[in-house]
Amino acid sequence: xxxxxxxxxxKITKRGQNVTFRCDPxxxxxxxxxxxxxxxxxxxxxxxxxxxAQLEKSxxxxxxxxxxxxxxxxxxxxxxxxxxxxxxxxxxxxxxPLTLAGENYEQYFGPGTRLTVT
Amino acid sequence: GESVGLHLPTLSVQEGDxxxxxxxxxxxxxxxxxxxxxxxxxxxxxxxxxxxxMDKRQGQRVTVLLNKTVKHLSLQIAATQPxxxxxxxxxxxxxxxxxxxxxxxxxxxxxxxx
Numbered sequence: 506x507x508x509x510x511x512x513x514x515x516k517i518t519k520r521g522q523n524v525t526f527r528c529d530p531x532x533x534x535x536x537x538x539x540x541x542x543x544x545x546x547x548x549x550x551x552x553x554x555x556x557x558a559q560l561e562k563s564x565x566x567x568x569x570x571x572x573x574x575x576x577x578x579x580x581x582x583x584x585x586x587x588x589x590x591x592x593x594x595x596x597x598x599x600x601x602p603l604t605l606a607g608e609n610y611e612q613y614f615g616p617g618t619r620l621t622v623t
Numbered sequence: 624g625e626s627v628g629l630h631l632p633t634l635s636v637q638e639g640d641x642x643x644x645x646x647x648x649x650x651x652x653x654x655x656x657x658x659x660x661x662x663x664x665x666x667x668x669x670x671x672x673x674x675x676x677m678d679k680r681q682g683q684r685v686t687v688l689l690n691k692t693v694k695h696l697s698l699q700i701a702a703t704q705p706x707x708x709x710x711x712x713x714x715x716x717x718x719x720x721x722x723x724x725x726x727x728x729x730x731x732x733x734x735x736x737x
Contacts, residue, residue: 546729547712611672616664
């Protein structure tokens with residue numbers, strides 16, 4: 506399977522604990538996005554990387570959240586001191602480099618990690 | 624600012640019927656739209672896209688119509704099948720920034736009755 510993968514698929518944690526999620530994008534894609542999706546809503550942009558550089562973070566991303574993509578391949582999203590309001594589906598997406606994508610804006614999504622904070 | 628939304632949260636159709644899912648947007652400068660399908664427990668999956676220089680685009684069993692005058696687009700699914708049951712989102716990529724993040728509407732759940 507050469508699609509975007511995410512691990513774990515489900516995570517249940519107690520309030521105050523730290524959690525880390527991993528995303529493996531499609532290998533030819535140098536752009537990687539993190540979104541958050543709450544029940545009944547569409548995904549909301551959190552942050553994105555071009556290669557290993559994190560270029561922008563949404564205001565949704567509080568200082569308890571940190572994302573990395575150390576070698577420009579897989580990415581991790583860590584949430585420290587989790588709160589019940591962090592319960593959501595965390596989606597990763599990747600896309601082609603702009604030089605290849607041109608006018609193609611499609612993003613390829615992984616299956617998501619569903620986080621439940623009790 | 625940009626706003627992508629939907630008229631109906633849930634649509635129930637009989638298998639074999641045609642489905643129409645609607646989406647409204649607020650930015651008259653919006654140039655490009657994508658429809659995504661999200662099945663339970665999965666990430667969104669690209670269905671079809673359309674640019675503002677078109678008013679209709681067809682794919683396999685799907686047609687997207689764009690009415691720029693009233694800032695409205697629709698996704699039509701012909702001969703709806705049980706496998707079409709999912710939540711459908713219209714999404715708009717940022718065209719004027721390098722990040723190209725997608726802005727999604729809240730989605731319409733399509734339920735196909737056998």
